[in-house]
Amino acid sequence: MADSSLLADASTRLETALMYVAISEDAIARLQYPKASVSVSIPLRRDNGSLEIFRGYRVRYDDTRGPAKGGVRYHPNVSLDEMESLAFWMTFKCALLNLPYGGAKGGITLNPKALSKHELERLSRSYIDTIADFIGPDADILAPDMYTNATVMGWMMDQYSIIQRRITPGVVTGKPISMGGSQGRETATATGAFHVINTLLPKFDQPPHRTTVAIQGFGNVGAMLAQLLSQVGYCVVAISDSQGSIYASQGLDIPSIRRYKMASKALQAVYCESSVCNIVEHEVISNADLLKLDVDVLIPAALEKQITVDNAHSIQAKYIFEVANGPTTSAADKVLEKKGIFVFPDILVNAGGVTVSYFEWVQNRSGLYWTSEEVNQRLKERITLETEKTWAMADEFDVSMRTASYIHALQRIGEAMDAMGTRDFYSSHD
Ligand code: GLU
Numbered sequence: 001m002a003d004s005s006l007l008a009d010a011s012t013r014l015e016t017a018l019m020y021v022a023i024s025e026d027a028i029a030r031l032q033y034p035k036a037s038v039s040v041s042i043p044l045r046r047d048n049g050s051l052e053i054f055r056g057y058r059v060r061y062d063d064t065r066g067p068a069k070g071g072v073r074y075h076p077n078v079s080l081d082e083m084e085s086l087a088f089w090m091t092f093k094c095a096l097l098n099l100p101y102g103g104a105k106g107g108i109t110l111n112p113k114a115l116s117k118h119e120l121e122r123l124s125r126s127y128i129d130t131i132a133d134f135i136g137p138d139a140d141i142l143a144p145d146m147y148t149n150a151t152v153m154g155w156m157m158d159q160y161s162i163i164q165r166r167i168t169p170g171v172v173t174g175k176p177i178s179m180g181g182s183q184g185r186e187t188a189t190a191t192g193a194f195h196v197i198n199t200l201l202p203k204f205d206q207p208p209h210r211t212t213v214a215i216q217g218f219g220n221v222g223a224m225l226a227q228l229l230s231q232v233g234y235c236v237v238a239i240s241d242s243q244g245s246i247y248a249s250q251g252l253d254i255p256s257i258r259r260y261k262m263a264s265k266a267l268q269a270v271y272c273e274s275s276v277c278n279i280v281e282h283e284v285i286s287n288a289d290l291l292k293l294d295v296d297v298l299i300p301a302a303l304e305k306q307i308t309v310d311n312a313h314s315i316q317a318k319y320i321f322e323v324a325n326g327p328t329t330s331a332a333d334k335v336l337e338k339k340g341i342f343v344f345p346d347i348l349v350n351a352g353g354v355t356v357s358y359f360e361w362v363q364n365r366s367g368l369y370w371t372s373e374e375v376n377q378r379l380k381e382r383i384t385l386e387t388e389k390t391w392a393m394a395d396e397f398d399v400s401m402r403t404a405s406y407i408h409a410l411q412r413i414g415e416a417m418d419a420m421g422t423r424d425f426y427s428s429h430d
Contacts, residue, residue, distance in 0.1 A: 006085040006304065012330040014092075015249060016405030020165040020397050022412030034061045034084050035068075035102075035260055040130040042108060044123045047116050054123065056108040058131045060140055061087035063102030064416045067138050069094055071145025072127075073107035077303070085304075086145075090354070094345040095409035097386055099358045104140050107133070108204050109232060112147045120258070121155050124148075128159040135160070137170030137364075143357045146303075149220070150186065154179045165309040173357035182215070182360035183372035184379065185353075190224035191376065192352015192383045193323050197297070199387045201319070201346060212248075212295040213237045214317070216287065217302030221323055221350070223258050225301065230254040234297075238290050242302075245290040248282040291315060292381035300327035307332045315341060322346040337400060345402040347392060347409065355379055376397075 014031060037059040044052050057080055060068040070090040073083075083105045091103025108127060112120060134140060144153055157172040157179060169180035177183065184191070201211065211234050215222050218241045226236050235251040241261075246252065291298065291311060295329045298317035300306050304326035307315065310330075311380055312335035320336070322328060328336070328343060336343055363369050370378075386408075394404035 005081045006326065007081055007088060009327065009330050010085045010088050012185070012405050013402060014410070015409050016399075017133035019408045020399065020407050021414060023410060024418050027414045030064075033060065034059050034087055036060045037080060037084060037132075038131060038134050039080055040127075042123060042130055044119060044126060044127045044176070047119055050279045054108050054110050056106070056127050056130065057083040058106035058140070059083045059087040059104060059132075061091045061103045061105075062413070063104075063140075064413060064420065065095060065102055067102065067136075067355065068104035068140040069099070069101035070104035070106070070141075071143040071353075072148050072152075073145040074110055074112040074147040074152075075107065076109060076111050077236060078107035078109040079373075082304070086325055089347055091202040091413070092128035092389070092406060092409040092429070093351050093354060095412040096390070097355050097358075097382060098376065098412065099354065101141075101358065103352075105145070106142065107145070116417055118335050122153070124152050124155045125159040128156050129163070132160060134161045135171060137168060137361070141170065141357070141361060142172045143354065146219075150174055150176045150181060153181075156327055170361050170406050172377050173360040174353075175360070180360075180364050182356055182363055182375055182377035183370065185356045185360055186220070187224050188356035188375075188379060189221045189323070189350050189353035190228060191354060192379060193225050193299075193321060193349050194384050195352070195380050196349050196387050197321055198232075200391065201297075203391070204318070204319070206296060209235075211235065211297055212237050213297040213299060214253075214280070214293045214295045215299045215301055215323075216245075216289050216290055216306065216327075217241070217300065217324065218257075218261060219301070221353075222301035223254075223261065225299065225323060226254045227258060236313050237295060238285070238293055240287050240290050240302075245285045245287055246282045247285050247290070249295065252282065284286065292430075293317070298323060300324045303327070303359075305329055307336070309335060312336055313339075315339070317341065317397070319346065321349045333400070333402065343400065343402060345405050348387060348401070348405050351380055351386075352383055355382055 029036045036093045040056045042054045086105035087103050093103040122188050153172045160171045161168045175181035213236045218239045230236050238247040242284050292314040294316045296318050298320045303324035307328040309331045312332040325346050389406045
């Protein structure tokens, strides 16, 4: 593993957790590398008739606890290293939430905004054609991730079903409701993060009305979470998108900003729901400055590697809830810990999405569909339970919540690996 890679950085969290967990040497050895990675070339016939080839990946990090599970990302930064790291995080995330899954991730290196809707559909179907033998409802299950959504999942499920000559909803989660999707999936990551925040902040005697929040990333998850938090009284003072950030010390009117953003695709602070809309007094700040704001809670909800040794010293927030995958490097973790900043890790905070993906898969397999109340209740119960267990483990081992999350997940993965005995001895292709 190259030391500068994202996966090498991710693995350091595993090494720390291993100091506290008694798992076998075999299990440790297995967890060092992804089980399988496929790298594919995906042909796309552009609307103008030309042929373009895109690079794509699907990585299965581990599937000891069940079929591999993880999203598909469309982004210019997608690389094999990134996919392997994200699949690694999925493995621990699923184990932490006690879902019967291993971890996977996939993606295509592209700028999705540069393609027409028809091109995106053809590319998504073409991706499934190239990886069809690698995935399946009992092998590896896809889901949305950055710049993919329910529409894309619908195309993928349909393409897989065409290949299999049978309707196979369980191969993809996060589908449109009309194609076997689950109630509550679209808002699940934000809702899960909301429950984690509401479970943990009271332990610090930090009530919503005395808590200022800055959120980096105003996509599906960041925007929904901003809304949920502001609804119960948290003061969301700053938000950002890829273009920049807006800040208002008195708090931003999140519902109207969401509506404005959806209508115009731009980020703008507006208020007045009933009459004329005015621009709220706000400052435009850089994305880098948002991270350094003097707020109680900082929520990175965009890309990985946002908090590094270069800016960790300037962070003033007391609590960081990682909604993005991998926003903090392991070196930055040490700086934050020294500064007394509490970091609540991605594999816990953003696990609501995959938890409701699991519920969707269960519904697909049983054919019985749940109400949004049932889904939300089950999500709340599961994520609150595992948050409390992780909190207790942090206390027991006197470690950070990140290390406690890995210890908790690792115990479950290690136990499953050891239960498999000497399977490697009998298997020629493992
Ligand atoms: N992409 C999401 C994640 O990183 C969801 C994965 C899933 O639902 O399988 O957790």
